[in-house]
Amino acid sequence: DAKTTQPTSMDCAEGRAANLPCNHSTISGNEYVYWYRQIHSQGPQYIIHGLKNNETNEMASLIITEDRKSSTLILPHATLRDTAVYYCIVRVGPWSGGGADGLTFGKGTHLIIQP
Amino acid sequence: SAVISQKPSRDICQRGTSLTIQCQVDSQVTMMFWYRQQPGQSLTLIATANQGSEATYESGFVIDKFPISRPNLTFSTLTVSNMSPEDSSIYLCSGGRTGVTDTQYFGPGTRLTVL
Numbered sequence: 028d029a030k031t032t033q034p035t036s037m038d039c040a041e042g043r044a045a046n047l048p049c050n051h052s053t054i055s056g057n058e059y060v061y062w063y064r065q066i067h068s069q070g071p072q073y074i075i076h077g078l079k080n081n082e083t084n085e086m087a088s089l090i091i092t093e094d095r096k097s098s099t100l101i102l103p104h105a106t107l108r109d110t111a112v113y114y115c116i117v118r119v120g121p122w123s124g125g126g127a128d129g130l131t132f133g134k135g136t137h138l139i140i141q142p
Numbered sequence: 143s144a145v146i147s148q149k150p151s152r153d154i155c156q157r158g159t160s161l162t163i164q165c166q167v168d169s170q171v172t173m174m175f176w177y178r179q180q181p182g183q184s185l186t187l188i189a190t191a192n193q194g195s196e197a198t199y200e201s202g203f204v205i206d207k208f209p210i211s212r213p214n215l216t217f218s219t220l221t222v223s224n225m226s227p228e229d230s231s232i233y234l235c236s237g238g239r240t241g242v243t244d245t246q247y248f249g250p251g252t253r254l255t256v257l
Contacts, residue, residue, distance in 0.1 A: 069251075071234075073246065
């Protein structure tokens with residue numbers, strides 16, 4: 028799986044959009060970008076994933092650059108409950124024969140939502 | 143989405159003893175995994191729990207220390223054997239269905255303290 032780089036920590040004001048960047052310059056053509064988050068004292072939670080098109084669901088939006096070397100997770104209206112460690116993970120998707128392995132977690136970004 | 147439960151939620155154990163952690167999934171999954179999260183650290187994959195056969199361990203983890211069982215699709219156990227204080231961590235299981243979305247769902251974790 029390709030290596031990812033994320034800032035160690037970020038602050039965001041409640042009600043504002045939180046934009047979390049991730050660099051994955053060595054990503055391969057069959058690798059997807061996944062985002063998970065871990066709220067304190069809980070197990071990680073899946074947020075969103077994408078290959079090359081921008082994706083949106085009820086939790087967040089994922090913007091992937093055209094060259095796929097970086098991406099941004101956007102929480103459109105951050106709340107205090109969004110304070111968590113956010114993990115960007117790159118891995119081969121199930122449609123490309125992958126998906127049978129466990130996840131490789133980096134250090135992630137500790138997002139703190141300020142009231 | 144799959145709901146995953148773990149027992150016990152926490153335990154305090156004496157050095158040299160063993161603890162078995164149970165993981166139950168509420169729906170059939172194709173893959174189950176066990177992770178360790180040391181204090182202040184990210185998650186590290188211990189092994190893939192294979193139904194009816196020996197688990198597949200990651201580098202640095204061995205069966206004698208972390209025996210794993212998975213007798214059916216929805217249940218798995220992880221035993222931490224001959225514990226030492228260095229085994230004090232949170233142990234998490236996850237499950238997912240590959241070939242569809244590759245989303246993994248995590249249990250709440252078992253917080254283990256070894257004295």
